[in-house]
Amino acid sequence: xxxxxxxxxxxxxxxxxxxxxxxxxxxxxxxxxxxxxxxxxxxxxxxxxxxxxxxxxxxxxxxxxxxxxxxxxxxxxxxxxxxxxxxxxxxxxxxxxxxxxxxxxxxxxxxxxxxxxxxxxxxxxxxxxxxxxxxxxxxxxxxx
Numbered sequence: 001x002x003x004x005x006x007x008x009x010x011x012x013x014x015x016x017x018x019x020x021x022x023x024x025x026x027x028x029x030x031x032x033x034x035x036x037x038x039x040x041x042x043x044x045x046x047x048x049x050x051x052x053x054x055x056x057x058x059x060x061x062x063x064x065x066x067x068x069x070x071x072x073x074x075x076x077x078x079x080x081x082x083x084x085x086x087x088x089x090x091x092x093x094x095x096x097x098x099x100x101x102x103x104x105x106x107x108x109x110x111x112x113x114x115x116x117x118x119x120x121x122x123x124x125x126x127x128x129x130x131x132x133x134x135x136x137x138x139x140x141x142x143x144x
Contacts, residue, residue: 001029001030001031001032001033001115001116001117001118002032002033002034002108002113002115002116002117002118003027003032003033003120003138004030004034004035004078004101004104004105004108004117004118004119004120004135005023005027005033005035005039005117005120005121006039006119006120006123006126007032007035007037007039007042007043007046007097007101008025008096008122008123009120009121009122010035010042010120011042011043011046012022012024013027014039014043014064014067014068015046015047015050015055015056015092019122019139022085022139023120026118026120026138029111030118031074032057032076032113032115033074033076033103033113034075034076034077034078034108035075035076035077035078035104036052036077036078036079036080036104037077037079037080037104038072038080038097038100038101038104039076039109040072040077043068043098044065044068045078047061047064047065047068048061054058059099059129064081065087066091067084068108072083076108077103078104078108079104079107080100080101080103080104080107081103081107082100082103084098084106085099085100085102085103088103088129088133090101091129092125092128092129092132093125094125094129098121098125098126098129100122100128101121101126102130102133103142105117105119105130106133109135111116115128117135117137118135118136118137118138119135119136119137119138120137120138121137125126
């Protein structure tokens, strides 16, 4: 299985929160874990927000960023089609980077791998759009 993770899923690999264990298991079970290249700055931003809010210490922040930066090379990093992302934003009313993630997953699917492709996000609207585009959603839509 190829697992596409948006940033809401990616964060769960590094910060313990609801469903972190599930996402970690999905990544372990997948043959390929894929992300969009915009996930890198989004992830750093998400970790920095945790630091600013006092959820993590400066030391934890530095360790998380270092670990994530090192492991970034283990992900299949995908590009996106900005025109298609704009069309997806318009079609489904998505936020900009959510549309970018969906475009990236569509490019991954277009590569035509024989492996099944699952989409992981913890954003209800993005999951609904991905489902409408024919993706298998992890976890199921109804859990949100």
